Amino acid sequence: MKKFPKIVFIGSTHFSLYTLKKLYIKQYNIVGIITSPDNPFLKKKKAFTPVKIYALENKIPFLQPVNLLHSSFLENLKIWNADIQIVVSFRVLPKKVWNLPKMGSFNLHASLLPQYKGAAPINWAIINGENKTGLTTFFIEEQIDSGKILFQKKIQIKKEETAGELEKKLTKISGSMVIQTLENILKKKIKPISQKNIDSSLLKYAPKISTKDCRIQWENSNIESIYNKIRGLSPYPTAWTLLFFNNNKFMRFKIFLVKKIRKTHTFPIGRILISLHEMKISVKEGFISIMEGQIEGKKRMHVKNLINGLKIRKNLFVR
Numbered sequence: 605m606k607k608f609p610k611i612v613f614i615g616s617t618h619f620s621l622y623t624l625k626k627l628y629i630k631q632y633n634i635v636g637i638i639t640s641p642d643n644p645f646l647k648k649k650k651a652f653t654p655v656k657i658y659a660l661e662n663k664i665p666f667l668q669p670v671n672l673l674h675s676s677f678l679e680n681l682k683i684w685n686a687d688i689q690i691v692v693s694f695r696v697l698p699k700k701v702w703n704l705p706k707m708g709s710f711n712l713h714a715s716l717l718p719q720y721k722g723a724a725p726i727n728w729a730i731i732n733g734e735n736k737t738g739l740t741t742f743f744i745e746e747q748i749d750s751g752k753i754l755f756q757k758k759i760q761i762k763k764e765e766t767a768g769e770l771e772k773k774l775t776k777i778s779g780s781m782v783i784q785t786l787e788n789i790l791k792k793k794i795k796p797i798s799q800k801n802i803d804s805s806l807l808k809y810a811p812k813i814s815t816k817d818c819r820i821q822w823e824n825s826n827i828e829s830i831y832n833k834i835r836g837l838s839p840y841p842t843a844w845t846l847l848f849f850n851n852n853k854f855m856r857f858k859i860f861l862v863k864k865i866r867k868t869h870t871f872p873i874g875r876i877l878i879s880l881h882e883m884k885i886s887v888k889e890g891f892i893s894i895m896e897g898q899i900e901g902k903k904r905m906h907v908k909n910l911i912n913g914l915k916i917r918k919n920l921f922v923r
Contacts, residue, residue, distance in 0.1 A: 606631055606632070606633035607630070607631055607632050607633055608633060608687070608790070609633065609686075609687030609688050609707065609790065610633050610635045610684070610685060610686050610687045610688075611627065611632055611633055611634050611635065611686060611687070611688055611689070611690060611786075612634075612635060612636050612637070612638065612681070612684055612686040612688075612689045612690075612705070613627065613634050613636075613637050613638070613655075613689075613690050613692075614637070614638040614639075614689060614690065614691040614692070614694050614697070614709075615637075615638075615639065615655050615691065615692040615693050615694050616639045616640040616653040616654075616655050616693060616694055617653070617654065617655075617693040618654050618775070619692065619693045619714070619771065619774075619775055619778065620639075620654070620655050620692040620693040620694070621654040621655055621658055622775045622776075622778055622779055623690070623692045623712065623778050623779045623782045624637070624655060624658060624692075625658065625779070626779030626780070626782070626783060627690070627779070627782070627783070628658075628662060628664075630783065632786070634664055635665070635684045635685075635686060636664070636665045636666065636667065636681075636684040636686070637655060637656075637659045637664055637665070637666040637667070638666070638667050638668075638669065638681070638694070639653045639655040639656045639659070639666055639667075639668055639694075640653050640668065640694075640695075641668045641669075641670050642656075642668065656668065665684070667680055667681065672695075672697060672698050672700075672701055673698055673700060678700060678701075681701065681704065682704065686704070686705045687705055687706060687707050688705050688707040688708065688709065688710070688786070688789070689701075689702065689704070689705050689708075689709035689710075690709070690710060690712075690782060690786070691709060691710070691711040691712070691744065692711070692712045692778065692782070693712075696748055697709070697744060699746065702744040707789065708743050708744070709743070709744045710741055710742060710743050710744065710751075710754060710785060710789070711741065711742055711743075711744050711749075711751070712739060712740075712741050712778060712781065712782055712785075713725065713739070713740045713741075713742065713749055714726050714737070714739060714771070714774050715729065715737055715738065715739075715740060715810065716736070716737060716738045716740060716756055716758060717740040717742060717749060717753060717756075717799060718749075718750070718799040718802045718807055719807060719808055720737070720808055720809065720810040721748060721749035721750065721807070721809055721810060722748075722749065722809050722810035722811045722812070723810065723811060723812040723813075724810045724811065724812060724813050725737070725810040726767050726770050726771050726774065727767050727810070727813055727836050727837060728808070728809070728810040728811075728813075728836070729761065729770075729810075729836075730761060730765065730766070730767055730770065730832060730835055730836030731832055731833050731836035731837070732808060732832070732836075733828065733829075733832045734761055735760060735761050735763075736758055736759065736760055736761060737758075737759060737761055737770070737774075738756055738757050738758040738759050738774075739756065739757045739774060739777065739778060739781050740753055740754075740755070740756045741753075741754040741755045741756075741781060741782065741785040742754055742796075742799075743796060750799055751799070752796030752797060752798055752799070753796060753797045753798075753799060754785050754788070754789070754794055754796055755781060755784060755785050755788070755794075757777055757781055759773060759774070759777070764835070765835065766835045766836075766838040766839070766861070767835065767836050767837065767838060767839075767840075768838060768839045768840070813837070813841055815841070815844075818837055818841055818842060818843050818844050819843075819844055819845065820833060820834070820843050820844070820845045820859070820922075822845070822873050822874045822885070822887060822922060822923060823873050823874070823923070825887070825888075826887070826888050826889060827864050827866065827887050827888060827889040827890050827892065828864070830864075830887055830892055831862060831864045831892065834859050834860075834861075834862050834892075835861075835862075838859075838860045838861060839860055842858045842859070842860065842898075843858070843859050844856055844857060844858045844859065845857050845859065845922040845923070846922060846923060847876075847899070847920065847921075847922055848920070848921050848922065848923065849919065849920050850919070855899060855900040855901070856900040857897060857898070857899055857900070857922065858897060858898040858904075859894060859896075859897045860895075860896040860897060860898070860904060861894075861895040861896040862892050862893060862894055862895055863892075863893040863895060864890065864891075864892060864893070865884065865890045865891040865892075865893055866889055866890040867889075867890045867891060868890075869886060869890070869891070871886035872886065872921075873886060873887060873888065874886065874887075874921045874922045874923050875920075875921050876920035876921055876922060877891070878911055878914070878920070880911075881907070881908060881911070882907070883897075883907050883910060883911055885922055893907075894907050894910065895907055897910050899913060899914075
Protein backbone atom coordinates (compact mmCIF):
# COMPACT_ATOMS: atom_id res chain seq x y z
CA MET A 605 0.00 0.00 0.00
CA LYS A 606 1.49 3.30 -1.07
CA LYS A 607 1.71 6.00 1.58
CA PHE A 608 -0.22 9.28 1.35
CA PRO A 609 0.38 11.91 -0.08
CA LYS A 610 0.62 11.82 -3.87
CA ILE A 611 4.15 13.04 -4.62
CA VAL A 612 5.78 14.42 -7.74
CA PHE A 613 9.55 14.14 -7.45
CA ILE A 614 11.69 16.66 -9.36
CA GLY A 615 15.42 16.15 -9.91
CA SER A 616 18.12 14.97 -12.29
CA THR A 617 21.47 14.26 -10.64
CA HIS A 618 23.00 11.45 -8.58
CA PHE A 619 22.40 13.70 -5.58
CA SER A 620 18.69 13.69 -6.48
CA LEU A 621 18.66 9.96 -7.07
CA TYR A 622 19.62 9.07 -3.49
CA THR A 623 16.53 10.83 -2.11
CA LEU A 624 14.27 9.36 -4.79
CA LYS A 625 15.44 5.85 -3.87
CA LYS A 626 14.76 6.49 -0.16
CA LEU A 627 11.21 7.66 -0.91
CA TYR A 628 10.52 4.73 -3.23
CA ILE A 629 11.92 2.10 -0.84
CA LYS A 630 9.81 3.57 1.98
CA GLN A 631 6.79 3.14 -0.32
CA TYR A 632 5.78 6.78 -0.60
CA ASN A 633 3.26 7.37 -3.36
CA ILE A 634 5.39 8.82 -6.18
CA VAL A 635 2.85 9.46 -8.93
CA GLY A 636 5.37 11.01 -11.32
CA ILE A 637 8.86 12.35 -11.86
CA ILE A 638 10.13 15.45 -13.62
CA THR A 639 13.72 15.26 -14.84
CA SER A 640 15.95 16.99 -17.41
CA PRO A 641 15.84 16.19 -21.14
CA ASP A 642 18.28 13.64 -22.55
CA ASN A 643 21.78 14.88 -23.35
CA PRO A 644 21.85 15.26 -27.17
CA PHE A 645 25.62 14.71 -27.27
CA LEU A 646 25.52 11.23 -25.72
CA LYS A 647 24.07 7.94 -26.94
CA LYS A 648 21.66 5.43 -25.39
CA LYS A 649 21.45 5.31 -21.58
CA LYS A 650 24.45 7.62 -21.20
CA ALA A 651 22.17 10.40 -22.43
CA PHE A 652 19.64 9.78 -19.64
CA THR A 653 19.71 11.39 -16.21
CA PRO A 654 20.23 8.97 -13.28
CA VAL A 655 16.68 9.83 -12.20
CA LYS A 656 15.23 8.88 -15.59
CA ILE A 657 17.05 5.54 -15.51
CA TYR A 658 15.57 4.80 -12.08
CA ALA A 659 12.09 5.80 -13.29
CA LEU A 660 12.36 3.41 -16.24
CA GLU A 661 13.63 0.56 -14.07
CA ASN A 662 10.78 0.97 -11.59
CA LYS A 663 8.05 1.89 -14.09
CA ILE A 664 7.40 5.33 -12.59
CA PRO A 665 5.82 7.84 -15.01
CA PHE A 666 8.12 10.72 -15.91
CA LEU A 667 8.24 13.95 -17.89
CA GLN A 668 11.28 15.64 -19.44
CA PRO A 669 10.20 19.19 -20.29
CA VAL A 670 12.47 21.51 -22.24
CA ASN A 671 10.12 24.40 -21.48
CA LEU A 672 8.59 24.30 -17.99
CA LEU A 673 5.83 26.66 -19.11
CA HIS A 674 4.77 24.72 -22.20
CA SER A 675 1.02 24.03 -22.14
CA SER A 676 1.33 20.29 -22.85
CA PHE A 677 3.78 19.83 -19.97
CA LEU A 678 1.56 21.77 -17.54
CA GLU A 679 -1.52 19.78 -18.63
CA ASN A 680 0.27 16.46 -18.04
CA LEU A 681 1.55 17.66 -14.67
CA LYS A 682 -2.01 18.56 -13.60
CA ILE A 683 -3.22 15.07 -14.51
CA TRP A 684 -0.93 13.63 -11.81
CA ASN A 685 -2.85 15.78 -9.30
CA ALA A 686 0.02 15.80 -6.78
CA ASP A 687 -0.54 16.79 -3.15
CA ILE A 688 3.09 17.90 -2.80
CA GLN A 689 6.21 18.27 -4.92
CA ILE A 690 9.73 17.50 -3.71
CA VAL A 691 12.64 19.13 -5.54
CA VAL A 692 16.26 17.98 -5.23
CA SER A 693 18.89 19.42 -7.58
CA PHE A 694 16.95 20.88 -10.51
CA ARG A 695 16.69 24.14 -12.38
CA VAL A 696 14.51 27.07 -11.26
CA LEU A 697 10.79 26.27 -11.34
CA PRO A 698 8.20 28.81 -12.50
CA LYS A 699 5.33 29.63 -10.16
CA LYS A 700 2.86 27.72 -12.35
CA VAL A 701 4.78 24.56 -11.44
CA TRP A 702 5.75 25.02 -7.79
CA ASN A 703 2.42 26.55 -6.81
CA LEU A 704 0.35 23.73 -8.30
CA PRO A 705 0.08 21.19 -5.41
CA LYS A 706 -2.28 22.10 -2.56
CA MET A 707 0.42 21.33 0.04
CA GLY A 708 3.06 23.27 -1.88
CA SER A 709 6.54 22.34 -3.09
CA PHE A 710 9.66 22.06 -1.01
CA ASN A 711 13.30 21.97 -2.02
CA LEU A 712 16.42 20.38 -0.55
CA HIS A 713 19.42 22.73 -0.80
CA ALA A 714 23.04 21.82 -0.01
CA SER A 715 23.87 24.69 2.32
CA LEU A 716 22.74 26.28 5.55
CA LEU A 717 20.40 28.85 4.08
CA PRO A 718 20.30 31.81 3.83
CA GLN A 719 24.04 31.34 3.21
CA TYR A 720 25.15 30.09 -0.20
CA LYS A 721 22.01 30.53 -2.23
CA GLY A 722 22.60 29.49 -5.82
CA ALA A 723 23.65 26.68 -8.12
CA ALA A 724 26.97 25.59 -6.57
CA PRO A 725 26.78 25.75 -2.75
CA ILE A 726 29.08 22.78 -2.08
CA ASN A 727 31.85 24.16 -4.29
CA TRP A 728 31.71 27.71 -2.95
CA ALA A 729 31.65 26.67 0.69
CA ILE A 730 35.03 24.94 0.23
CA ILE A 731 36.46 27.61 -2.08
CA ASN A 732 35.70 30.18 0.63
CA GLY A 733 37.37 28.06 3.31
CA GLU A 734 34.27 27.32 5.40
CA ASN A 735 34.57 24.74 8.17
CA LYS A 736 30.87 23.88 8.25
CA THR A 737 27.92 23.57 5.91
CA GLY A 738 24.82 21.41 5.75
CA LEU A 739 21.42 20.82 4.22
CA THR A 740 18.26 22.91 4.28
CA THR A 741 14.70 22.08 3.27
CA PHE A 742 12.42 25.02 2.49
CA PHE A 743 9.13 25.85 0.81
CA ILE A 744 9.65 27.22 -2.70
CA GLU A 745 8.59 30.82 -3.22
CA GLU A 746 9.09 33.52 -5.86
CA GLN A 747 12.71 34.40 -5.06
CA ILE A 748 15.33 31.68 -5.60
CA ASP A 749 16.34 29.77 -2.44
CA SER A 750 14.53 32.35 -0.28
CA GLY A 751 11.45 30.46 0.94
CA LYS A 752 10.65 29.65 4.56
CA ILE A 753 13.05 27.17 6.14
CA LEU A 754 11.63 23.85 7.29
CA PHE A 755 14.62 21.86 8.58
CA GLN A 756 18.41 22.20 8.69
CA LYS A 757 21.21 19.72 9.34
CA LYS A 758 24.75 20.98 10.03
CA ILE A 759 27.98 19.07 9.24
CA GLN A 760 31.69 19.87 9.52
CA ILE A 761 33.95 20.33 6.49
CA LYS A 762 37.31 18.65 6.99
CA LYS A 763 40.44 20.66 6.17
CA GLU A 764 41.45 18.37 3.30
CA GLU A 765 37.96 17.54 2.01
CA THR A 766 37.17 18.02 -1.68
CA ALA A 767 33.82 19.07 -3.14
CA GLY A 768 33.25 15.50 -4.34
CA GLU A 769 33.88 14.07 -0.88
CA LEU A 770 31.64 16.64 0.77
CA GLU A 771 28.85 15.94 -1.72
CA LYS A 772 28.98 12.22 -0.89
CA LYS A 773 28.73 13.04 2.82
CA LEU A 774 25.73 15.30 2.26
CA THR A 775 24.10 12.77 -0.05
CA LYS A 776 24.10 10.14 2.70
CA ILE A 777 21.93 12.32 4.97
CA SER A 778 19.77 13.87 2.23
CA GLY A 779 17.12 11.15 1.99
CA SER A 780 16.38 11.02 5.72
CA MET A 781 16.26 14.82 5.80
CA VAL A 782 13.61 14.93 3.06
CA ILE A 783 11.55 12.20 4.73
CA GLN A 784 11.77 14.02 8.07
CA THR A 785 10.52 17.19 6.37
CA LEU A 786 7.71 15.39 4.55
CA GLU A 787 6.47 13.58 7.67
CA ASN A 788 6.44 16.75 9.73
CA ILE A 789 4.51 18.61 7.02
CA LEU A 790 1.92 15.84 7.00
CA LYS A 791 1.62 15.82 10.79
CA LYS A 792 1.52 19.65 10.85
CA LYS A 793 4.37 19.66 13.35
CA ILE A 794 6.48 22.13 11.45
CA LYS A 795 6.90 25.88 11.94
CA PRO A 796 8.52 27.41 8.84
CA ILE A 797 11.13 30.10 9.59
CA SER A 798 11.46 33.20 7.42
CA GLN A 799 14.82 34.05 5.87
CA LYS A 800 13.98 37.75 5.69
CA ASN A 801 15.48 38.72 9.04
CA ILE A 802 19.10 38.14 7.97
CA ASP A 803 21.30 41.14 7.11
CA SER A 804 21.91 40.76 3.35
CA SER A 805 25.39 42.31 3.67
CA LEU A 806 26.47 39.23 5.65
CA LEU A 807 25.37 36.74 3.02
CA LYS A 808 27.66 34.70 0.77
CA TYR A 809 26.35 33.41 -2.54
CA ALA A 810 26.95 30.32 -4.69
CA PRO A 811 26.48 31.26 -8.36
CA LYS A 812 27.02 28.85 -11.22
CA ILE A 813 30.74 28.30 -11.80
CA SER A 814 32.15 29.16 -15.23
CA THR A 815 35.31 27.86 -16.89
CA LYS A 816 36.88 31.26 -16.25
CA ASP A 817 36.17 30.92 -12.51
CA CYS A 818 38.14 27.65 -12.47
CA ARG A 819 41.43 29.17 -13.63
CA ILE A 820 43.95 29.49 -10.82
CA GLN A 821 45.33 33.00 -10.25
CA TRP A 822 48.83 32.18 -9.00
CA GLU A 823 50.13 35.74 -8.78
CA ASN A 824 47.15 37.26 -7.01
CA SER A 825 46.33 34.48 -4.52
CA ASN A 826 47.87 33.19 -1.31
CA ILE A 827 48.59 29.52 -0.63
CA GLU A 828 45.39 28.98 1.36
CA SER A 829 43.04 30.39 -1.29
CA ILE A 830 44.73 28.37 -4.06
CA TYR A 831 44.50 25.19 -1.98
CA ASN A 832 40.81 25.81 -1.19
CA LYS A 833 40.01 26.59 -4.82
CA ILE A 834 41.54 23.34 -6.07
CA ARG A 835 39.73 21.13 -3.56
CA GLY A 836 36.49 23.14 -3.94
CA LEU A 837 36.47 22.40 -7.69
CA SER A 838 37.53 18.74 -7.45
CA PRO A 839 36.58 16.55 -9.18
CA TYR A 840 34.26 18.83 -11.12
CA PRO A 841 34.33 21.34 -12.76
CA THR A 842 38.07 21.19 -11.88
CA ALA A 843 40.65 23.91 -11.29
CA TRP A 844 42.98 24.53 -14.23
CA THR A 845 45.97 26.54 -15.32
CA LEU A 846 48.24 26.93 -18.35
CA LEU A 847 51.44 24.90 -18.25
CA PHE A 848 54.28 26.58 -20.18
CA PHE A 849 57.50 25.02 -21.47
CA ASN A 850 60.25 26.08 -23.92
CA ASN A 851 59.37 29.68 -23.05
CA ASN A 852 56.29 29.91 -25.28
CA LYS A 853 54.57 26.55 -25.82
CA PHE A 854 51.72 25.80 -23.45
CA MET A 855 48.90 23.37 -22.70
CA ARG A 856 45.97 23.30 -20.30
CA PHE A 857 46.66 21.51 -17.03
CA LYS A 858 43.82 20.41 -14.72
CA ILE A 859 44.61 19.92 -11.04
CA PHE A 860 42.51 17.58 -8.87
CA LEU A 861 44.40 16.86 -5.66
CA VAL A 862 47.21 18.75 -3.94
CA LYS A 863 49.04 19.26 -0.67
CA LYS A 864 50.16 22.66 0.60
CA ILE A 865 53.68 23.18 1.87
CA ARG A 866 54.31 26.36 3.85
CA LYS A 867 57.95 27.30 3.35
CA THR A 868 60.03 30.37 2.65
CA HIS A 869 61.66 30.35 -0.78
CA THR A 870 63.09 32.64 -3.47
CA PHE A 871 61.54 31.05 -6.55
CA PRO A 872 59.31 33.15 -8.82
CA ILE A 873 55.56 32.54 -8.46
CA GLY A 874 54.39 29.74 -10.76
CA ARG A 875 57.73 27.96 -11.19
CA ILE A 876 57.35 24.14 -11.37
CA LEU A 877 59.93 22.12 -9.50
CA ILE A 878 60.21 18.41 -10.29
CA SER A 879 62.12 15.73 -8.42
CA LEU A 880 61.92 11.95 -8.70
CA HIS A 881 58.50 11.64 -7.01
CA GLU A 882 57.35 15.23 -6.51
CA MET A 883 55.97 18.00 -8.66
CA LYS A 884 55.36 21.27 -6.87
CA ILE A 885 54.49 24.82 -7.85
CA SER A 886 55.93 27.86 -6.08
CA VAL A 887 53.36 30.24 -4.61
CA LYS A 888 53.32 32.95 -1.99
CA GLU A 889 54.19 31.43 1.41
CA GLY A 890 55.32 28.09 -0.02
CA PHE A 891 54.45 25.42 -2.57
CA ILE A 892 51.44 23.59 -3.95
CA SER A 893 52.45 19.95 -4.34
CA ILE A 894 50.53 18.12 -7.08
CA MET A 895 49.08 14.71 -6.16
CA GLU A 896 46.74 14.19 -9.14
CA GLY A 897 46.39 16.14 -12.36
CA GLN A 898 45.57 15.93 -16.05
CA ILE A 899 47.62 17.26 -18.92
CA GLU A 900 45.61 18.33 -21.97
CA GLY A 901 44.85 15.36 -24.20
CA LYS A 902 45.63 12.77 -21.53
CA LYS A 903 43.82 11.05 -18.65
CA ARG A 904 43.77 12.04 -15.00
CA MET A 905 47.00 10.74 -13.45
CA HIS A 906 48.83 10.27 -10.17
CA VAL A 907 51.84 12.58 -9.78
CA LYS A 908 54.36 9.81 -10.60
CA ASN A 909 52.70 9.23 -13.98
CA LEU A 910 52.48 12.97 -14.60
CA ILE A 911 56.21 13.32 -14.03
CA ASN A 912 56.94 10.38 -16.32
CA GLY A 913 54.73 11.93 -19.01
CA LEU A 914 56.61 15.23 -18.99
CA LYS A 915 59.54 14.93 -21.37
CA ILE A 916 60.81 18.37 -20.39
CA ARG A 917 61.46 18.90 -16.69
CA LYS A 918 63.26 22.25 -16.66
CA ASN A 919 61.96 25.76 -17.28
CA LEU A 920 58.38 24.72 -16.61
CA PHE A 921 55.97 27.22 -15.13
CA VAL A 922 52.26 27.95 -14.82
CA ARG A 923 50.23 31.11 -15.12
